[in-house]
Amino acid sequence: MSDSVKYVLDENEIPKQWYNIAADLPEPPTPPLHPGTGQPLSSAELEPLFSRAVIEQEMSTERYIDIPQPVRDIYRQWRPSPLYRARRLERALDTPARIYYKYEGVSPAGSHKPNTAIAQAFYAREEGTKRLTTETGAGQWGSSLALAGSMFGLDVEVFMVRVSFDQKPYRRAFMESFGAKCIASPSAETAAGRSILADTPDSRGSLGIAISEAVERALERSDTKYVLGSVLNHVLLHQTVVGLEAIRQFELADDYPDTIIACTGGGSNFGGIVFPFLGRQLRGGEAVDILAVEPANCPTLTRGKYAYDFGDTAHLTPLVKMHTLGSNFVPPGFHAGGLRYHGMAPLVSQCVDLGYVQARAYHQKECFEAGLEFARAEGILPAPEANHAVIAAMDAAQECKKTGESRAILFNLCGHGHFDMPAYMDYSAGKLHDQAYNEGDMAMALAGLPSVAN
Amino acid sequence: MSDSVKYVLDENEIPKQWYNIAADLPEPPTPPLHPGTGQPLSSAELEPLFSRAVIEQEMSTERYIDIPQPVRDIYRQWRPSPLYRARRLERALDTPARIYYKYEGVSPAGSHKPNTAIAQAFYAREEGTKRLTTETGAGQWGSSLALAGSMFGLDVEVFMVRVSFDQKPYRRAFMESFGAKCIASPSAETAAGRSILADTPDSRGSLGIAISEAVERALERSDTKYVLGSVLNHVLLHQTVVGLEAIRQFELADDYPDTIIACTGGGSNFGGIVFPFLGRQLRGGEAVDILAVEPANCPTLTRGKYAYDFGDTAHLTPLVKMHTLGSNFVPPGFHAGGLRYHGMAPLVSQCVDLGYVQARAYHQKECFEAGLEFARAEGILPAPEANHAVIAAMDAAQECKKTGESRAILFNLCGHGHFDMPAYMDYSAGKLHDQAYNEGDMAMALAGLPSVAN
Numbered sequence: 001m002s003d004s005v006k007y008v009l010d011e012n013e014i015p016k017q018w019y020n021i022a023a024d025l026p027e028p029p030t031p032p033l034h035p036g037t038g039q040p041l042s043s044a045e046l047e048p049l050f051s052r053a054v055i056e057q058e059m060s061t062e063r064y065i066d067i068p069q070p071v072r073d074i075y076r077q078w079r080p081s082p083l084y085r086a087r088r089l090e091r092a093l094d095t096p097a098r099i100y101y102k103y104e105g106v107s108p109a110g111s112h113k114p115n116t117a118i119a120q121a122f123y124a125r126e127e128g129t130k131r132l133t134t135e136t137g138a139g140q141w142g143s144s145l146a147l148a149g150s151m152f153g154l155d156v157e158v159f160m161v162r163v164s165f166d167q168k169p170y171r172r173a174f175m176e177s178f179g180a181k182c183i184a185s186p187s188a189e190t191a192a193g194r195s196i197l198a199d200t201p202d203s204r205g206s207l208g209i210a211i212s213e214a215v216e217r218a219l220e221r222s223d224t225k226y227v228l229g230s231v232l233n234h235v236l237l238h239q240t241v242v243g244l245e246a247i248r249q250f251e252l253a254d255d256y257p258d259t260i261i262a263c264t265g266g267g268s269n270f271g272g273i274v275f276p277f278l279g280r281q282l283r284g285g286e287a288v289d290i291l292a293v294e295p296a297n298c299p300t301l302t303r304g305k306y307a308y309d310f311g312d313t314a315h316l317t318p319l320v321k322m323h324t325l326g327s328n329f330v331p332p333g334f335h336a337g338g339l340r341y342h343g344m345a346p347l348v349s350q351c352v353d354l355g356y357v358q359a360r361a362y363h364q365k366e367c368f369e370a371g372l373e374f375a376r377a378e379g380i381l382p383a384p385e386a387n388h389a390v391i392a393a394m395d396a397a398q399e400c401k402k403t404g405e406s407r408a409i410l411f412n413l414c415g416h417g418h419f420d421m422p423a424y425m426d427y428s429a430g431k432l433h434d435q436a437y438n439e440g441d442m443a444m445a446l447a448g449l450p451s452v453a454n
Numbered sequence: 455m456s457d458s459v460k461y462v463l464d465e466n467e468i469p470k471q472w473y474n475i476a477a478d479l480p481e482p483p484t485p486p487l488h489p490g491t492g493q494p495l496s497s498a499e500l501e502p503l504f505s506r507a508v509i510e511q512e513m514s515t516e517r518y519i520d521i522p523q524p525v526r527d528i529y530r531q532w533r534p535s536p537l538y539r540a541r542r543l544e545r546a547l548d549t550p551a552r553i554y555y556k557y558e559g560v561s562p563a564g565s566h567k568p569n570t571a572i573a574q575a576f577y578a579r580e581e582g583t584k585r586l587t588t589e590t591g592a593g594q595w596g597s598s599l600a601l602a603g604s605m606f607g608l609d610v611e612v613f614m615v616r617v618s619f620d621q622k623p624y625r626r627a628f629m630e631s632f633g634a635k636c637i638a639s640p641s642a643e644t645a646a647g648r649s650i651l652a653d654t655p656d657s658r659g660s661l662g663i664a665i666s667e668a669v670e671r672a673l674e675r676s677d678t679k680y681v682l683g684s685v686l687n688h689v690l691l692h693q694t695v696v697g698l699e700a701i702r703q704f705e706l707a708d709d710y711p712d713t714i715i716a717c718t719g720g721g722s723n724f725g726g727i728v729f730p731f732l733g734r735q736l737r738g739g740e741a742v743d744i745l746a747v748e749p750a751n752c753p754t755l756t757r758g759k760y761a762y763d764f765g766d767t768a769h770l771t772p773l774v775k776m777h778t779l780g781s782n783f784v785p786p787g788f789h790a791g792g793l794r795y796h797g798m799a800p801l802v803s804q805c806v807d808l809g810y811v812q813a814r815a816y817h818q819k820e821c822f823e824a825g826l827e828f829a830r831a832e833g834i835l836p837a838p839e840a841n842h843a844v845i846a847a848m849d850a851a852q853e854c855k856k857t858g859e860s861r862a863i864l865f866n867l868c869g870h871g872h873f874d875m876p877a878y879m880d881y882s883a884g885k886l887h888d889q890a891y892n893e894g895d896m897a898m899a900l901a902g903l904p905s906v907a908n
Contacts, residue, residue, distance in 0.1 A: 006530050011462055076460050077538070077833060084531070088605070106560060108833045110872065150830040151542070170875035177826055177835050177878055372631055376604040379531060379562045381631050418564065418872040421624035424631055 005087065007249040009080035014072055019240040021275040021347060022233065023063035024282040026354070029233060030321035030346055032058075033308060038452040041318050048219055049226045053123035057234035063279075065237065067119070074118045074151055078107045079241065083249035089377040090397070097400035098255065099393060101413045102246050102273060103380065109174075111383065111415030112269045113144035113229055116238035120227045121148035130223040131155040135185065135210030138164055138337025139171030140383070140415060141229030146180035156180035159187065159213040162205035164337055171419055185210040192216050192314040206330050207341050212314030219316075230266025231311065231320070231345045239272025242412065247276055250410075257410035259289040259396055263388035264301060264359075265338045267292075267345030269414035275347075278356060291396075292348065292359045293388040295367075297437055298331035300324065300344045301352055301359035305446055308453035309343060319453050322349040326445025332435040334364045335423035338385040342445070360392060363434040367391050368427040371417070383415035384423050459541065461703040463534035468526055473694040475729040475801060476687065477517035478736040480808070483687060484775035484800055486512075487762060492906040495772050502673055503680045507577035511688040517733075519691065521573070528572045528605055532561045533695065537703035543831040544851070551854035552709065553847060555867040556700050556727055557834065563628075565837065565869030566723045567598035567683055570692035574681045575602035584677040585609040589639065589664030592618055592791025593625030594837070594869060595683030600634035610634040613641065613667045616659035618791055625873055639664040646670050646768040660784050661795050666768030673770070684720025685765060685774070685799045693726025696866065701730055704864075710740055711864035713850055717842035718746040718755060718813075719792045721799030723868035729801075732810055745850075746802065746813045747842040749821075751891055752785035754778065754798045755806055755813035759900055762907035763797060773907050776803040780899025786889040788818045789877035790838040796899070814846060817888040821845050822881040825871070837869035838877050 022029045031040040046055045057065060067075075086099040104112035124132055132154055136142030142158035149156035158180055165172060165184040172182045185205045186193035192212035196203050203209070211228075218226035228235060250256050260277055262270035274290055281287050294301055300323045309324040311317035323344040325331075331340050351357045367384065370391035375381040382390055393411040400407050417424065426432050476483045485494040500509045511519060521529075540553040558566035578586055586608055590596030596612035603610035612634055619626060619638040626636045639659045640647035646666035650657050657663070665682075672680035682689060704710050714731055716724035728744055735741050748755055754777045763778040765771035777798040779785075785794050805811045821838065824845035829835040836844055847865040854861050871878065880886050 006465060008462075008465055010464075011460060074833070108835075108870075147833050151833060169879065173875040173879045173882070174835065174872075176882060177829055178833075179830055375631055376633055379528070379601050379605060379632075381562075381628065416562075418628070421627040425623065425627045428627070428630060 005085040007083040007252045009245060009248060011076050011080065013248060014075050014079045015067060015241050015244040017064035017066050018237045019244055019276045019279055020060055020063055020065055020237055021279055022061045024279045025350065028061065030350060032318040032320050033453050035310065035315060035319050035450060035452065049215065051120070051123040051127050051129065051225055053127070054120060054234040057237055058232060068122055071119050071122050075241065080245045081106050083246055085253065086378055089374060092373070092377045093394060093397050093401065095397040095401045096404060096406040097397035098406060098408045099397055100257065100408065100410045102242055102410070103413045104242060104269070105380065105413065105416035109140065109144040109147050110418060111140045111144065112239060112242060112272060113141050114147060115241055115272065116229065116235045116268065117144040117148035118151065119238045121152045121154055124225050125152040125154055129154065129225045131157065131221065132225055132227050133157045133214040133217045134227050134229065135159045135207060135214045137161050137207045137340055139168050139419065140338055142182065143171060143174050145227060146175040146178035149180060150178040157217065158182045159185040159210040161185055161207060161210050162203060167422070185213050187213060190216045192316065206313060208313030208327055211312035212316050215312065215316045230268040231343065233347055235268050236271030236275065236345055236347055239268045240275050242272040243274060243276030246273060246410065255408050256286055257288055258407040259291065259409045261291045261293060261389050261392045261396065261409065261411040263339060263385050263414065264292040264294050264344065264348060265385060266341050267348035269412050271345055271348055273412040278351065290357045291392055292352065292357050293392040294359060294361050295334060295336055295339045295388065296361040296363045297334045297435065298325065298340050299361045300342065302361045305449065306349055306353055307449050309449055311343060319450060320346050322346045323352065325442055326448055328448055329442055329445035332437055334435065335426065335432065336364065336384040336388065339388065362388055362391050365427065365432050365434055368424065368432065370394050380413065381417040382413055383417045384420050386414050389413065459539040461537040461706045463699060463702060465530050465534065467702060468529050468533045469521065469695050469698040471518035471520050472691045473698055473730045473733055474514055474517055474519055474691055475733055476515045478733045479804065482515065484804060486772040486774050487907050489764065489769060489773050489904060489906065503669065505574070505577040505581050505583065505679055507581070508574060508688040511691055512686060522576060525573050525576050529695065534699045535560050537700055539707065540832055543828060546827070546831045547848060547851050547855065549851040549855045550858060550860040551851035552860060552862045553851055554711065554862065554864045556696055556864070557867045558696060558723070559834065559867065559870035563594065563598040563601050564872060565594045565598065566693060566696060566726060567595050568601060569695055569726065570683065570689045570722065571598040571602035572605065573692045575606045575608055578679050579606040579608055583608065583679045585611065585675065586679055586681050587611045587668040587671045588681050588683065589613045589661060589668045591615050591661045591794055593622050593873065594792055596636065597625060597628050599681060600629040600632040603634060604632040611671065612636045613639040613664040615639055615661060615664050616657065621876070639667050641667060644670045646770065660767060662767030662781055665766035666770050669766065669770045684722040685797065687801055689722050690725030690729065690799055690801055693722050694730050696726040697728060697730030700727060700864065709862050711742055712861040713743040713745065713863045715745045715747060715843050715846045715850065715863065715865040717793060717839050717868065718748050718798065718802060719839060720795050721802035723866050725799055725802055727866040732805065744811045745846055746806065746811050747846045748813060748815050749788060749790055749793045749842065750815040750817045751788045751889065752779070752794050753815045754796065756815045759903065760803055760807055761903050763903055765797060773904060774800050776800045777806065779896055780902055782902055783896055783899035786891055788889065789880065789886065790818065790842065792839040793842065816842055816845050819881065819886050819888055822878065822886065824848050834867065835871040836867055837871045838874050840868050843867065
């Protein structure tokens with residue numbers, strides 16, 4: 001009954017290079033555009049915002065990019081992360097499927113986010129930056145950047161969506177434990193924030209607003225850079241350590257995934273586990289079925305439009321081509337703050353557009369139910385975001401039971417739920433509802449897509 | 455700046471046997487006594503309470519005891535746990551000391567506690583037990599047993615000290631996520647609880663009271679066993695996987711500890727890391743300095759008496775010989791619930807009495823300060839209990855700086871602080887105080903030690 005298996009790699013098998021899917025796509029990645037001119041942005045135009053090294057990565061079509069040794073040195077604290085064969089869950093489901101999960105909750109922040117936070121903090125420090133600004137929704141990303149900043153001696157300012165700031169004081173305290181400053185967004189500290197507060201004094205905030213504030217702050221200070229925890233190419237690049245390790249671990253297991261599943265908010269944990277496998281397929285290797293799972297309340301891939309849009313609410317960011325619900329779309333409240341973003345990583349969107357990736361949406365209550373079933377079988381309580389991958393993997397395993405087929409299903413368990421107990425308490429108390437988004441609001445947000453590029 | 459080192463073992467190096475210090479002590483362990491007669495208890499007398507397998511382990515003087523394969527199979531989920539060389543902390547302290555820590559926060563409950571919870575649940579299931587009862591203070595132990603119960607299909611009832619039950623709803627929710635029932639103690643469900651509530655309707659509870667309730671519950675049901683998360687010999691035995699792995703990891707590091715440090719509440723994380731090293735010393739191997747660190751508010755080893763005492767408040771348990779503050783001693787409030795116990799593991803007490811182990815007490819504010827300094831250097835936020843080991847290790851490293859000596863200091867980082875953010879928030883807000891215990895209360899509790907055995 002207790003033979004779930006862990007595939008462990010030695011730390012000298014932490015990847016030495018990240019994998020860049022742009023090298024293997026049949027068409028180049030869509031470039032970010034200047035919102036005024038609709039023309040592709042130059043590196044120089046991005047420099048006020050981002051470190052030079054990550055701009056270069058953002059534009060790169062090199063297949064492999066070296067991971068700096070100081071970054072690998074810190075990765076060693078928790079990497080390589082384990083790959084598990086979930087035999088107890090398989091037995092509980094009575095399925096012929098072989099279920100595997102890569103577990104990123106072993107990082108000191110409890111999710112995959114430090115994989116890129118450490119890299120971005122390293123490059124910023126190398127280029128003489130003193131301070132990093134960012135936004136956070138649920139707090140996973142802010143926590144990871146706080147941690148990364150403390151490793152490299154950088155000040156960190158996190159604009160945290162007001163509703164999370166109020167609901168998740170422990171997340172805020174975690175960031176502050178690492179010396180970061182955490183500011184409720186919208187705030188009076190930026191023009192973007194003040195403008196929102198003037199219109200809506202009791203604004204609950206959104207990721208789009210918080211991004212505007214963090215970007216504004218970086219633009220006004222020469223010693224400060226903005227860092228993003230998802231969406232952009234370089235962030236997904238840094239996350240590919242997840243999939244690269246998993247490929248090696250499947251060799252140890254003498255198996256290979258038929259299906260790969262991950263949840264998608266901005267797309268970084270998804271790209272991280274999927275791209276190295278997809279790259280093999282694109283280079284003529286093993287084909288895999290790939291499924292992106294999103295919340296039914298914020299159905300970017302299943303209901304959004306594939307178009308150029310702003311990444312933020314105040315329209316300070318470049319335009320990027322992605323599946324979007326419109327930069328003014330505000331999803332109804334639900335307990336997976338990491339998946340409440342109106343857009344999607346351009347690389348993930350492109351892979352969906354090219355037909356390499358299928359997408360499916362689930363409601364939150366069924367996700368919590370699946371998460372608890374997983375926890376009781378495997379002993380790990382997933383983050384609410386990760387529950388979206390859990391339920392889809394369990395459904396795929398149930399499908400195998402129907403067909404009698406034994407498929408290998410891999411999913412990314414991108415974080416643990418230790419900071420998400422209020423959500424589980426609400427679920428158990430019957431207080432969670434599957435609130436629908438407003439169709440009219442979505443239509444209006446989509447109608448407001450910038451015309452310059454579309 | 456970023457070269458902290460992790461020593462990882464392959465999972466086939468998870469120990470196959472636990473180590474029993476009783477085999478190497480110069481005198482036999484002190485036996486538990488019947489409180490009525492003062493005579494050593496027979497195995498049969500303990501059977502209504504405990505599984506036969508753990509009673510046998512409790513009495514055993516065999517040096518090595520086999521770890522059942524199903525227990526090792528579950529250990530594999532997070533074991534072997536990493537040993538780190540804390541080079542970033544060393545640099546922050548500018549010390550010639552070599553600081554190592556064994557990190558038990560990688561377990562799915564976030565602490566060392568599952569090492570014994572899994573074993574005890576396994577034996578109970580093997581012997582046909584349907585239900586386990588236990589108590590929990592801060593919630594680490596209850597969480598671990600909830601997890602273990604779900605792995606082996608056992609019902610779990612946790613009596614949680616009322617003050618923690620109210621202050622730590624997330625811990626309770628974590629236990630409930632794994633299907634356990636969590637009851638505030640004192641409760642109306644047991645005679646012991648009703649008796650306390652009759653006297654003190656607003657009782658905040660204590661570990662001693664919660665033990666009484668859990669024990670009573672097991673005694674009244676033939677399908678139910680009581681399990682304890684610390685103090686007893688078999689619990690410390692199960693925790694020796696920690697030290698056994700560390701010995702092997704020090705071989706990889708080509709080093710050996712001069713000093714070993716762990717915090718002590720009931721003594722299980724301490725015994726777990728220390729005993730395998732102490733055993734080598736007792737068998738003529740390398741000598742080590744050993745330090746037990748306790749809270750100044752509950753100074754069992756530094757201020758208690760070494761005498762036979764009850765483990766619980768209602769005096770339902772056997773008498774065990776240990777350093778004790780008296781079973782009616784209630785320490786003032788402080789944020790390390792796992793260290794708020796009036797007694798100490800008999801084996802740890804005996805080692806202190808024999809002069810193998812030194813003890814030192816710290817106040818909580820200095821512990822939190824040290825914990826934050828550690829977090830900012832090493833990236834891991836420790837549990838408040840573990841901060842007691844952190845500060846003592848940092849002090850030992852500072853001592854090396856004064857003397858210029860490069861000693862190897864090993865400490866047990868027995869759990870992470872993800873569930874303890876309210877404590878860190880109170881610390882950061884200046885709300886924590888180093889409340890002294892009442893000398894008169896302690897004297898009265900000590901005067902009440904049972905006369906039958908002392």
